[in-house]
Amino acid sequence: MKSILKHHLVYTNIAIFYLIVSFLTRIILLFHPITQSKFSGLEILKIFGFGLVSDLFIFVFVGAILWLYLMFLSNSKFKKPYGYIILGVFVALLIYILSGKSILSEYGGVLPEIGIAFVSLKTIFFAALLFTEKFRKQIRLALFSLTIFLFVLLIIQNAVSEFFFWNEFGVRYNFIAVDYLVYTNAVIGNIMESYPVVPLFASVGILSFAATYIIIIKSKSYLENLPNFSNKLKIIGVQLLLLVSALFILPAITSQQNSSNVFANELQSNGLQKFYKAFTNSELDYFEFYETLPEEELAEFEAIVNMNYKNNTNNITSEGTEIKKNVVLITVESLSEEFMKHYGNQNNITPFLDQLAEESLFFTNLYATGNRTVRGLEAVTLCLPPTPGESVVKRKDNKNKFTTASVFNSKGYTSKFLYGGDAYFDNMQDFFGGNGYDIVDKSSLKPNEISFSNIWGVCDEDMAKKAIQVMNEEAKTGKPFFNHWMTVSNHRPFTYPEGKISISGTAKSREGGVMYTDYALKQFFEMAKKQAWFKNTVFVIVADHCASSSGKTELPMDKYRIPAFIYAPGFIQPQKIDKLVSQIDVMPTVLGILNFKYQSKFFGKDVLKTNYIPRAFIATYQDLGYIKDDILTIISPQKKVKQFDLIQQKNETLGTEYSIFYEEKQKTKIDVKLKKETIAIYQTASHILKTKKYEKLNR
Template identity: 45%
Template sequence: MWTKNRYLSLYTLFLIVFAFSFLTRTILLVKSLSSLELTPLLLAKIYGVGFFFDCVTFSYFAIPFVIVAMLLPDKVFNSTIFKALAGLVGFVVTYLMLFNVIAEYTFFDEFATRYNFIAIDYLIYTTEVIRNIRESYPVNWLLGGILLVNIFVFIFVRKHLTTAFSGTSRLGQRCKTGFLFLLLPILSFFFVDISMNHISPNNYADELASNGIYNLAAAFRNNELDFNKFYTVKENDVVMSALKRQLTEKGNHFVSSDTNEISRVIQHQGTERHLNVVVVIEESLSASFLGTFGNSTGITPNLDKLADESMFFTNLYATGTRTVRGLEAITLAMPPLPGTSIVKRPHNENFFSWGSVMKDKGYDNKFIYAGHGYFDNMNYFFANNGFATVDRLNFAKDEVTFTNAWGVCDEDLFMKAIKEGDASFAKKKPFFSVVMTTSNHRPYTYPDGKIDIPSKTGRDGGVKYADFAIGRLLAEAKKKPWFNDTIFVIVADHCAGSARKMALPVKDYRIPLFIYAPALIKPQKIDRMMSQIDIAPTVLGLLNLSYTTKFFGKDILNDQVGQERAFISTYQKLGFIEGNRLLVLGPKKETGFYTFTKGFSGDDKTTEIKPQDDLLVNGLGYYQGAYYVYKNRLNRLVK
């Protein structure tokens, strides 16, 4: 009988997985109600597709339990010791599932998505992440509360488990049933993928129809997606011709007529200006935080003042939603590839980069980071692409006044950057410093007494402290003999959040860019649309440097720069903006065409339109073209 069958334990496991998955989905559904246009059909899809993913998750989850049930003889399986061990395992499983409900809720609350690449990072970089969690949440109380609830949950589960350890069986019978169970994850591996959760144009609905644990495993598998396999493509000659046409601009020429060769010579008239360049990449600095973009909270007084004193770019879009995506775009000047950032990929050495150009011009290049540079593979990437690295380990005790989970506070970081500038100046070398901040990040802690918002009270405080620190950086730099020969570039790595009904909400990728050098550059406002990949070529243009480039970005100040365009992405969705049109490319060869209105108030006014072949060709020129160049090592210093 089934009640005497040892595989009853798998039935119990399935109920555990399903019950907690159902609970998580329902909680997240309630949280997302304001962002959903809920109908009975959509509700049925959310729970129906969600149940399918729960079953797939269970099939993977059950593998070790099936193997044990197949191989253990009755004498061992029905023994008192094994029953006790099974009870302990059951208690741990229910505890972990309860913990996952809390973890998924907090992850969804911050990122409006189920687990993805960010969750993978949280598992890999445990030191920073665990400390961040402890500084952000009452962890001990939560763990204790989960333990208490789990005691009552397990009392119910235990009743169903005990009857599984009293039957008799033969090995052949066990194996027949076991092989059927093992066939399920094998079929799932080959025939199920995360894109099957696409049930609606509303991104929240797609996320609700997923299973967080399955998504976590999918993120491990899909850290790099084959563009030609998963995305809409055209003939290579068509794509590369479109790319080269879009890369053509005044003052450059291609080095070869080869369709696949994007190298071109940038030639400027007059003397090169080997000025110092300090690039401050500010954590999560959305344009919507600034008063100059309409924010009325007054949390960015220094940046709002800087907007009137700088070359201020008002129509810049981040390429992604992660720090490493911003670092990739700014350093390599190339569009995002599906999957994880190149910064984190293996074999990411010797790219043609902003660092390689500056190094060839005699600059002292440094990547200066507030935390430990092994995080997100940053130190390795920069060390192998033209930079010396300076991170938390290089700060002396007297250089640190405040730290949190992510590193030293922004003020300490900026003072270190100034010292590094002094050292380069003493060697009579121009310096190029890329400075990555961390203070505008949960848990939003910073030194007391600096601003009028108490530490650890939320995002506004993090933004205002970051703004304060930038003000202090520029004030201290003005005291230095090298200040009048220095260009400061201040830009965000990405926005604070990009979670909306649509997978790629255009306005939530908009970030500010300041180029500040009061003795050298006249203040002005530039409204031309641009991408983070255009920053390096634009600054190199201001320096009047001549060089041979493999960049995909262009000098936005060039008066013949051509059609304005930008790039936005998640790790699977790729967006190409041209004018007020948006092309969205997705896995399983999905394409979407939209128009949108610009602004910061309310939801994006995005309207789906009929396919636009010119938009598709131009978008593929960059995305498919970038993938071809990357896979064939055509933007490396050594092929």
């Protein structure tokens, strides 16, 4: 046991440092001005007692990375021939990544550069340790010191982050912290503008260097007497025992966060544990962080919300006879309106879609609800406004909802979700499979049906051919079908088959991705026109979201505007709709065109009805926006509200129906009516989801 403790010296010293920092963090948060609460003696004991146990076992998980690093420290691996074999493996791996044909290169972005940098450093350092035995101790000490410094820096940086998060929200990490990882640029900009960055980071750096120096002085004897294989097995056994214990102890400790005092529960918890929970749960409680209205006041907005707070069903009627045409919904990956010629693009990268738009019911002023695929899928499937946190698609409670498929299925349709990638990605298989869709994804294609694939799946052409095959089989059954196809090719790494378009797939350019998807859609429609079912089918084409979401304001409108059109030659007359429209209105409009009569829970509305009131919803994971009457209202956590006047920017080169670019100028005086209207909509949507009132209707 003594030898095991000796060989746990480094791990133990860093664990003690982490526990001290966590203890000091609790004290600082306890006495923070925002912690406006009194605590009983029992609550104080639980805060620091249970808090200490939580911290200890959280470190058991986080520290596993450290002890894995320590276990691989060895002198024997540099002996012949092992050292040369290991070096050869590193060199081969580096050559593989440099070849440009690795999985990292397939995905694209900065991943290949990160991979090259990491493997290069590992190769260089291993070679230095292998060939310079005389300086091996010094090199190893330098690398050891760097590793300890990184751990210490992360511990201190986490404590500082927890302080600022508490300073803003009065809680430990929640889904907003996860959101901050997604919107890193905006967060860094906010920090740069809000805090004295140079003194802050300088202080963190000085503390980290000082703590690292102390830990190394107390721990470097570990390097002089590395554990042998037998001792390493014992250490691994102890660590595994601690990990297994943590799996049982942490849930028991968490269950003790049961005080009626919210601050007591938050202080007792561990920030990293809460971050992990937020990351896996993907939800943010609207009623905890956003401004709300009394239930009696919500009644004033029922007509606007299109929903009653308690009874959330509407009777959709039509004077015409129901038309049981097939419906094919195509959500196109990252298709910003700015790619189309109609909105001023001169590069001719969407020639087919530009032509198809002229032959369709074309919504020229339509906005996506979010900036992720799962948010777009939520909008056209559930037809409800975005709610705080992650899309419903990725939540645990995502099945048996009221969806477009549930309406079609009630009318005798078969419903399918088609996706060129693996449907398990982004929880799509769980969501669509649990909501009345049959799934056709990459796994459904035979090897001879795949001409090209990348990290995201088969190219859009391959999936277009599969879609035609699937629809031909469906047509033979005599039942109408509703199929939802999600494209994949207009996504990083933007690779696709060569020789199809004028931009090479090796260029890995966004414009190439857009042009190839446009080309693939043209091939799909050329094939579809040859099928017997084509004339009895309504095609709906809409982007899932824009290609980019960053801008000057929290919710830059031009980063949410997307094209959408409904195409059915001989059935739907070409027309341009320049009303303000939301992505959640697309499918209710299609159902209206088909004269469907049904009980609805949709927040989305039929845009073609005379009583339609133009408005749109745009959001991030936490900023919820509502566009109406040339004003953008944004509600945010901490019960914040902002409003912007939307000042139209004229563009003489565009038609009036496409000249819809705005400057967002913040209002100094809040329009109270629009503020309450915004709150009423998002509060109602959040309430209905939370109370499980958006479930499929039993028939």
